[in-house]
Every structure is written in structure tokens, then in C-alpha cells.
Amino acid sequence: MDMVLSAVGTVASGALSGAGGEMGRRTSERLYRLLDRAPAEPGSAVTGAAGDGQRLVLPVTDQERTAAASRLVELARTSPDFARELGEWVREASWLAPRAVPAVAHGASRPQMLPPTTAVFTDREEVADWIRALLDDADRPPGAPTVAALTGPGGIGKTAAVVQCAHELRERFPDGTLFVDLAGASAGTALTPSDVLARFLERLGVPPAMVPGDEARQRDLFRDCTADRRMIVVLDNAHDDAQVLPLLPASPGCLVLVTSRHRLSRLVAEHGAHPFTLRPLSTADSVLLLRRIAGRERSAAPDEAVRAVAEGTGGIPLAVCTTGAGLAVREHLSWDRVAQQLSDRIHGRRQTGVPMGEHPREDPADPVRLAQEMTYGELTPECAAFYRALAVWSWPTVTVLCAAHAAGVDEDEARELLEQLARVHLLEEVGEERYRFHDLARAYARERAIAEDGPGVMAAAVRRVAVGYLRFAAGADFRVLPLRWRLGPAYTGLTLPDRRDPADGRLALAELRRERENLAAVVQAAEHHGFDELVWQLCEAMWGLHLMLGFHAQWVDTHLRGVEAARRCAAEFGDRRAVGRMLVQLAFGYIGLGQAHDAEEALEQAVSADRDCGHRRGEASAVEALGLLRLKLWRHGEAQRGFEEAREILRRIREGDDGWRDVPRATALLEHHIGRAQARQRNFTAAFAQLNDALARFRRLPGGGDTYNEGRVYMSLGEAHLDAGDPDLARVCLDKAVETMETEGAALQHADALELRARCHRLSHRPAEETEDLRTAAAYYEENGDRAGADRVRARLAELEEAAGRPV
Template sequence: MRNDISGTVHGPTVQAERIGSVSFQQAPAPFLVPGAPVPRALPSPPRHFTDRRCELDELEALLAQDDDAPKVVVLCGSGGIGKSATVLHWATGLARRYDGGQLHVDLRGESTATALSPSVVLVRFLHALGMDPRWVPADEGAQAERFRTLTAGRRLLTVLDNAHSVPQVLPLLSAAPGSLTLITSRRRLPKLLREKGAHHIELGPLEPPDAELLLTRIAHGRDAAGVRAVAERCAGHPLALCMAGERVAVRPHLSWQRLESDMAQHQEPAAEHGPADPVPGIADASYADLSPEAARLYRLAGLRPWPSVTVAAAAKLTDVPEPRAAELLEELADIHLLQETAPGRYRFHDLIRAHAEQRALHEEGPARSAAAVRRLLLHHLDTAVAADACVIPGRWHLGPAYPRITAAPPAYASPAEALDRLAAERENLAEAVRTAAEYGHDDLTWQLCEALWGLYLRMGFHQEWKATHRLGVEAAGRTPQTPEAAGRMHAQLGFAHLGLSEFAEAEEEFRAAAAADSACGHTRGESTARESLGLLRLRQGRYEEAENSFALAREAAGQVGDARALALLDHHIGRALAGQGRFAEATAQLEAARERLRSLPDPYNEARVLMSLGETALTAGDPAGAERWLADAAQRMAAEDAVVQQAAIAELRAKAAAVPERAKAFLREALALHERTGAPGAAQVRAELDAME
């Protein structure tokens, strides 16, 4: 099926509104990707997991209860105490019991600033459960409903790691009988215990024998006295124990006694309320052993809470070739200063990152630290621009990075490949927007937002979209040297609101975009803003106002000579005229749009216009004329492998059919196409067929 959101899908199930060279789609129920696998998203469990027998027995006793009610377990404890390792060990052992699949997410709940929103996680889960990204709802409430629908018949195991609050996890709980949700958090989440009957388990330090066993398993230690001394320094803290053990494991000549001495030298004195946190001490000791290049990477990578650090990002931070950057990342991972979360991707435990940030501020100073952050922001911008330029070919771009990138050969073989890269870097790019805004890099803030446009339009993440583009609007307003950026940011933020059906907010942003572009003489931007207002009016059924907006947009597009925009606006105007019942004028307008698109050429959008012509004829009471347009559209959409559109055309042709048998044949065709995509329209078409037969 064509992975393209640039078309308008007609018919009862789908409507796609278009701005420029992209579109905005809605669907009343989820489309499932045919053949989507059952999610098996659990990361590998830790190799050297030790103890937690009492907690595991407690979990098994809970699962042994006869009732089939959904179960929620909250495992809480301090940072680095081993919650994630414990829950992954549990989940891996339990996975075979949950044939509906396993979901996993790190909620990044160390702080309010880093915590993922429920909407971001729901979108990720819906994708994992097989929903076509184009049909994921924009509204968080609707996303939660889809999640409950898709999981209702699944015996599902979900791991919500590092939760920040009850509101963050409530929409992510499966209500299916027999399901299990395992949650880790530094907070007790008592409301979850009260409202959902969650079972609470507190995790503390390892007992001395188990702490020593963990060290021995990691480093194969044989000096019992030395192992015991290091274990005592680590105070049973699993993160500190892992760091200490791996330090010995990668340095065969480092004795346990020497390690304990190093830890004693760096460890802070005990606090009044209890023993000192062992993590900073072992982090200092490990840091002292790093090569100069690895130490510098450690410092600079820790300046921001990046969701992941890639090899390319590490190379930019340290100004070394990527093969050397990969070696430095491995050096840090070998002693547990970084964790490898996927091939070529690493992240800090937040306690370790805090240590790295302090080392950077102390050794690099504010100026060099800020310069390193800007280097990495530029890297993320170039990465995003190179992909975004391929996602929606033909759309106009704003910002100095695009001419530089697009002057080179395309970086990706297809829009789908480029979109995959943007999706893989999405969390880093959202953090880059926040970082650029916090560091006062207004030019980079709005440019990063511009580079995220294709990703958000294709895949949603509307709450994140609003958050990033609010920063973009603010930054553009402080960038007088690029006045056209303000209108661009307002328009893009308006579409985030439109996707959430926040029509008043969308209109406010579109009007602000039109005013900003008019004030600075940015005619292309003003055309887009007017077009956006017209699409809003189409959504609202205010067809005369939509026509007026499109006419103003067309006038501006004519001034800049944008042939593609003129053709698409002709199509929009035709739809607005049809909505008013002015069928003859609509037909003439749509035929003009078709001729423009034919001359470009643009066969896909030409087929879209043929669909609009057919629907207009059908509504006007000319089924024979409708069939002529729709037959042509069907042939062209088949050539494009646009299955969703083919199904919509078949439904329209069924309505235009002169005899019942022909109508049933088209409905059977539509049903087969809907079933190929898992579309919800299949149920309606099946009901129509049953009624006819």
C-alpha cells in the first residue's frame, strides 16, 4: 500500500485534508497493518541478576490467585537500587504465559522535565500492536480508547519502567482479563494502589552475601576478603556493585583491594540520616581510569538528558571519526558508565549523568560546554533536515539548512526510509528543541521544529508536537533576521491543534500565521496560512468561508508562481463549491485542477481529483457520470497501489451502480480491499452486503 498521506481519501470512512504538499487524515476507527506480529518488546534481562527471591515469591503468589482480574504490580525504590533489572528478570521469566504479547517502555520519570507523556507512549504502543501510524488518533483520550480496544482480547504483559506519577501510567494500564502490568518507580504511587488495587513491593539494597555474589559473577572474583570490602563500600547498591564489578572485569590487573582503596578516596562521608550514596564515589573512581578521549565524551554527553547517544552524535561531540567514537562509547559501556540500549545507541543512568554533568561544568567550563551542546544540536538539525527533505517531496522548506542538504544527492532511497530515520531519532529531536530553547539558540529551535514537520504530520505525537512548536513560535518571534519563521511556526502549531480538533486554537494560530507573513511580505507563507484556514473551514462544513480562504491563498500562490500549490488549491476550491451544492462550478474547477496536475505531472493527485469529480457527480444525481470519473480514478489508484483510496472508490462506484448485482460486486471489491488493510470500513461494507443479499 502506498505509504503517503498526501492524498484525499473519499468515502464514509476517511477524510484527508491537504496543506501544500501534505495532508491531514482522520479515521473513526483504527486501521491495522495486515500481518503485524505480536509485540515482543522486552529488552534482554541482565546477565548477572542476583537475589530478589522474596520479591519474586511475592509476585508468584499474586499470580497464583484464582481470579482472572487484570493485575498491577508497583515495584518502588531509590534510583539505582535495581528496579529495572528486577522487573526485566521477572518479565522475561513470565513472558510465555502472555501470548497476547509483551510491551515495554522506559517512561523516563526521573524528573518532570524528562518524563514521557501518556500520549507519546500510547502512540508507541498502538504502533507495536499493529495499528497503521496514519490512523492513530491525535487525541490522548481517543488513543487510550484504541489501546483498550486493541488489548481487550489479549493476555498482555506490560512493563512500565521508571514511572513518574499516577497520571502518567493510568492510561497505559490494560484492563483485559489475565493481563499483568509491572511498574517501577522511585515513588510509591499510593493512588494507584487505592484506585486500581495495585500490589506494592518495596525494593531495598542487596544483603551482603548477595552483594558479594553479584560482584563475583561480574568479575569472577576469588579474593573473598577483597570482594567483601568492595561490597561493603557499595552498601548493597546494585548500580554501584555493577560499576565496581565491571571495572575489575575489564582491568585484569586491578585488585579488589586497590578498587576498595580508590572508592574510599572518592567516597563522600556518611550523612546523618544514613550511609553516603556509593554511586558518585565509584563513578569518580571509574572516571579516573578513562582515557582522555573517553573522559571528554563522558563529560560532554552528560550535559543534557539525551534519550540516547549515537555513534554519530558522539563523533560530533568529540570531533573524532565515527569508528573512534564507537570505541569510546564501548569503553564507557564496559565499566557501566553508559548502557547500550540498542546497537549503536547508549544512554546514561540519570545518577551517572548527573555525575558526568558536574565533571563537564568543572573541567570544560561554561563556554566549552555550551559550544559542545551547539555542535550536537547542529548535528541533530542536519540529521532531521536530510530525512525531512525526503519524507514529503515537493513541499517548500524554510531555513538555511535545507539548501545545503538538498544540494547533495538524496540521503534516502524512499520517503518511508527517511520517515523511519526521523521516527528513530524523534525523542532526541524533541530534546534538541528543548535544549536549543533553554540555551537561547532561537535560530536552531525553530529550524528543528521545521525539520520535524513531516514526521509529526505523518505519525502524529500531537501533544509533543504542540510542546515543541510552542517553543518554536516563541523562538521565531525572537529571530528578527528571519521574519518569515514566525508565520511558519504559527501555521505548523495550528495543525497540531487541528489534529486534536481544537478548532478555536487552530484558527488563532492560522490567523497569526497569516498576519505575520503579511507583515513581513512572505507571500508563500501567507498562501499556506490562508490555505490552512480554508482546510479548517472544510472540516467545519463552512464551505463558503473555505472557498474565500482558498481564493485568497490562490492569489498569493499565483504571485510566487507555485504551480503545484495552484493545482491543489483548484482542487480545494472545487471541493468547497461541491459542498455548497454548486455542482457545475465545482466540476469545472476540478477539471481545471486535473489539467494542472496532469501537466506537472502528478498522477496520484490527479487521481484524487478524479475521485472528487466522481463524488461531485454522484451527489449531483448523475451516477453514470460519476462512474466514468471513478472508473478512471480506480485504474490510476491501482497503478499507485493506493489500497485505501481504491476501497473508497469501490464504495462510491457501488452507490453509482445502476443494478444491484453490479453494486454488490463493487462492495465485495471494497470489502476485500478493506480486509487487506484491516480497515474498520469492512464492518459497514459487510453489513451493506448482508442487507442486499
């Protein structure tokens, strides 16, 4: 029962999210056929009332899944043939489950995510000694990782200390290191556990398409992936316990290093974390660090002057580093002058209080703020304005694109100014042409922007960044999915080169992925400042990113904002078509999270919104999406009627109307969907006619037809012939599918077609041909990063080898 229940859950979740691809869909339909043979108990949760009688529904809830598993197990107990089929299906389903990659597996990922250490790191030997003592403690509790929690105020050097310790301890943890900046300075900037888990799982070798959409399953898979591993997990800058707890590995061989400004009481009380409060550097160590940062090129200075500067920084490493960096790059600054400036500021603050624009609760003699004030005062006016412009929003990272648009300068000037700020320690370079603020530095820069520039200038900077990112995202999205129907002026005039690199789409998707977190931040910033027309267009431009890679929690968050922004625009003479468009895209995000009810509700709202504004192309798209959802949910008759309704809506679009040029291709896609729905209802005669009509329509499309979708139809024809019990006709169709996908360079679809054709050979008792197709499919899966597909095919090859008694 447990194995069957697990398989039902895996297949049902994958059917909604699409995580298992075409194999997942076929396994879901096979579950439907198995349940259709098992008699249902009266009132069972796996049936429901439809307009045309009783029907099976995809088991989405826990109750429905338990009922479905019980039905299958009950029939298996009374029918050996059914039990054998059920066993085969359970094995098939097991390959769809997200798989942990043990550290001992061939080709296992051993991530090395630690940022580099600083060459001027000073002191903190007590932290390293303390962590080693924890690891070497013979009495530490078995069965749990060692968790060390460093706390202290901002700028005290928590990150530098744990990164240095992690580097020193790497040899004791050979299975890799995971690192994340949780951005927990505030609740508004803190990363969600789901976002972090998705990032960690990919680095541990889980293919993006196999990363679950919901946090609970991500957490379970993360614990599987880290089980029995010896690795370091660094959770830097945590906001609270709730952010950290889902990210803890279960392996006792792991070391978890957490930093936070706040006490993490639950982490200590419930998970045995060891707390450590980090203190300021001693004056002697502050002097040593200052001299290291200022460099040997600086003229010699009296010890008294250096000591005075060190004392002025209060032993806070961020203040020491910022002050030392200013001395390093500005030869005209003397040690005596810096010491005097610090002294004057401390004395002046204590006498007069907090200057205008600064937070009244700040310590008036805060060394970090004093150091930032001094460094800021030494910037050129152009660099100071640039610094303020970068801080108008909490961007996850500051790229050249972001900086140039925020400040209204060209990219070459932005590069130079970014380097200037990094040299004086107001920014930190975290990757190639990618920077970040320490949050205290950003807070100070933002205060200066409020005081010197005002809200209007800051809002204008946010708008420029949003426009720049929209232009970037729309261009990349167009390269990822050039044939899709899209909405918004950002796509106007975009074209593809005649001789396009076949890898260009993948490169564009990688570009979107690198900017994913910044894009989400831009959506939030644009919403905050009321730039609603940019909010929904940014969401539209992220469609290819989310459709191809998921990240469902972010998808839903951004598109909820997109829906509301589109509604506000529509109420103020904006593009009313955007409301339905945003609702459709939001629905796909819900589907990825397994929230079928929310998805259906969003799509029904989308249909109404597009109908109300007379947008037939959008209405057809929404009705089509509703049909696709119902097809996933096994509501095949409803799905077919939805596709037919969408086709009728398209027929009412006239030349010159929005979407007119897209009607032939959209109609061909709907004919394909209708044929698939008919085949699921085992109405094979109608399905074959419908699918062949779709094939002809794709061939007649302008520009030489749509060869890729011809191949998709051949796949559907082959699958329908297999379901109808005719593997020979299926093989004829799949021969064409294999040929087409190879010509198109669609590697994973090519592998899927080969795997399906191998099933034809199996049913026709042609083991040699089956073996050949499976070998080729496995190679394609491996070459294109689909480890689950390769493992599944290799398992079938092993069965053939065993049956033949010889290597294959």
C-alpha cells in the same frame, strides 16, 4: 440515541484530525447532508450565524454533538426512509472508529517489548516469590489487574528485578508484554501518558493513522485493546501517580509492574497496588555478582579482598555492576587496590565533606557515586571528555549521530568510545547502536562536565547536536515530501537521485520516526540554550514526520517552542517569515487534537504575521490552511472565499520573489480546493469547470506535470458526479483515478479510488463489477497495513455474498 451520538463523535473527531482519511471526509460530508435535511430547533447549537445567513457547523463540542444526534434521531422517528439512511450512515461511521484488536483476532499483535535480562542477574528471589503469591491469591479482587509497585533509591536494581520477573512469568501471560521507561527521574524528563499510550496502541496493532490525538480517547482505546487480554505491562521509572494511572489496563488477566523512587500513594489507595520496597543485596550476593561480572578471566583473589570491594559498594547493584565492569576490562586493577580506593573515598568524604561540583544533598558515602568516580578516573582523557559531552542534555537515547556531534568526533570514533563506556557499565546498550545512561550516571557525568568543561563547552556540544539532527531531519523530510514548499537554509542544495527507489520515502519516514523522541529533546535543548534559529528550523524539518504520523501532543509542544523562537529571531533581525510558518504548522497540530478554535486562532495570527513582513508565499499558505480548516468545519462558503483569496495573493508574487517557482503548483492546488468547496455547496456546474481547470494546470506543470495530483482531481470529479446523481460520469472519472494511482504506486489512494468506483457500480446495479473492485481494494488495504479499510471492505463483500446467496 447512544449509537448515533457515538457515530457523530467519531465522524466529527476524524473530520478534524484526518484519522479516517478520505473515507472519513466523505462520511463527514454525508453527515452534513443528513443534518441539512433535518429541521433545526430555534437557537440550536448546530447552527450559527454566518455573513450569508444560517449554516450548519461541524459538531465539535459535546453540546453540539448531542444536539446533532437529537436532530437525526427525531427525524428518523418520523421518516422510515431517513431512518434507513441514518442506519446505513451509522454502520459506515462505525468503521472509522479506532478499533481494539482482541488477542484472539486473526493476526492480532502480541507485543514482546521486554528488554533482555542480564546474564549476571543475582538474588531477588523474594521479588519473584512475592509477585507469584499476588497472582495466586484466591482472595484478590476480581475485575482489576494485579498491580505491583517496587520502590527504592536509584541504582537499587528495580528495573533488573521486574524485567527478570516478567521474563520468568511470560508463559502465564500469552498475549504479550508491554514495556516503557517512563524517564521519571525528574518532571522535566518524564514522558507524558499520551506519548506512551500512542506507542502502546501501535504495538497492539492500531494503525498510526487511527491513534486518537487526545489522551482521554487514547486511554479508552488502550483499555479496549487490553480488555480480556492476559499480558504483562511494565511501567519502569515512574515519576508520580499521574504519569501511571492513565496507563493501567482494565483487564483482570493483566499484571502491571511499576517501579519508582517515590511512593505512589494514589496507585495503592485507589487501585489496590501492592507496594514492595527493594533493599540492597546482601554481602554474599554482592560477592557473587561481583565475581560474575569481573569474569573468570580475572586472576584469583582472596575472599577477603572481594568481600571488602563488595562491602564498599553497599550492596547497591548499580555500584556493584560498575565496579565489577571496571575490574573486568582493566587487568591492571587489582581487587585490593579497588577495595582500598573505595575505603579511602568513603573515609575521605566523611572527613572533608562533598567535593566541589557535587550536589550538597548527596550522601557523601553514596556507593553508586563512589563506583562512578573510580570508573571515571580510569578512563582515558579522550573517553572521559566523550563521556562528559554525552551528558550535556537528557537525550532519550544516545545514538552514534548524537554522540559524534556532541563530542565533535567522527562516527567511527564515536562507535568505539560508546562501546568502551558500555563495557565499563557507564552506558547501557538498548538497541543496535543506541545507548542510554542510567540517570544517576548521567547526573554524575553532567557534574563532571560542569566542573571540568564549563557552560560554554556544554552549550557548544548542544549546538553541534542540534545542527547534526537538523541536517539529518531536513534530509529525511525532503525525501518524505520532496515537492512541498519549505523554509530555511537546511534544505539548500538537497536533491533526489534520478533513479530513486520507490520505497525511499517510506524508509525516510521510518528514520524520522525512530528519532522522534530525540528530535523533540533536541528542540527543548536548543531552546534552553537560546539557539532560536535552530529551534524553528528543527520544527520545520519535522513537518513530514508529524503530517504523516501524527503524535499531536509532541507536535504542539515542539511547535509552541518553535513559534516563540521564531518571534525572538524576528525581533533580532532573524527571518521574519518563520513566524507565520511555525504558526501554520502549530495549527495543524491543534487540528489533530480536535482543538479547532486554537487552530483557527493560530492561522489568523499566521496570516497577519506573513502580511506584516510582506511574505506573500507564506501568507497564501496560511490563508489556504485556514480555508482547509473551514472546509473541515463545513463552512464551505468561507473556505471557498479563503482559497480564492490565497489564489489572488499568489498572483501578486513576481519572478525572483520567494516562492516564485512554486506558484504554478500552488495555484493548481488552490483551483482543486475551490472546486471541492463548490461541490460541497452543490454548485456542480462551477465545480466541474473548476476541477477540470485544476486538472489542466497539473498537466502543464514543469517536469512532465504532477500525475499524482491529477489522480486526486479525478477522484474529486468522480465524487462530485456521484453527489450530482450521475454514477456513469463518475465512473469515467474514477476509471482514470484508478489508472493514475496504480501507475503512481499510491497503494492506499488506489484502494480508495477502487472503493469509490465500487459505489458507482452499486448505484448502477452492477454487483459483479462492485465485487471485483472491492476484492482488489481489500487486498491493497491489507498489503499496506490499513486494517480498518480492509475490514470495512470485507464487511461490504459479506453483504454482497449474503444478497447473492453465494460466496464472493
